[in-house]
Amino acid sequence: MSARILLVEDDRELRATLRSALEVEGYVVMPAASLADAQALWRHALEQHAAPELVLLDLGLPDGDGQDFLLLLRKQAGVPVVVISAREAEGQKIRLLDAGADDYPARVKVVVASFMQPAAAYLLLSSVPRRSSRVRD
Secondary structure (H helix, E strand, C coil): CCCEEEEECCCHHHHHHHHHHHHHCCCEEEEECCHHHHHHHHHHHHHCCCCCCEEEECCEECCEEHHHHHHHHHHHCCCCEEECCCCCCHHHHHHHHHHCCCECCCHHHHHHHHHHCCCHHHHHHCCCHHHHHHHHC
């Protein structure tokens, strides 16, 4: 069975690009365009015993802040979370990493890499082995 990724991103084009890149690499992508969508997909996945192995999380969502979802995830699971956001303030990056995010790459880097080649998404994913290996131990 392919690894599942919850992709939480409100930008339709970026969401579609990342989804395509991940699917080319064989991942099953669960796309969410809002905080409510992400929460519903997360609950459903848990009920089906099919929690995602990775969450790619935007912060600026139309119905709330992705940080709230990160805090919920940390209360419920150890799934790796990579923040993909246009917010660049160093203080916020540090707070989110302290709150449990596994990585917070520059969004420009994520967008450019996803347009250059589909395999670039794999490089993004390979940067978060810390939590996923701890969860499986």
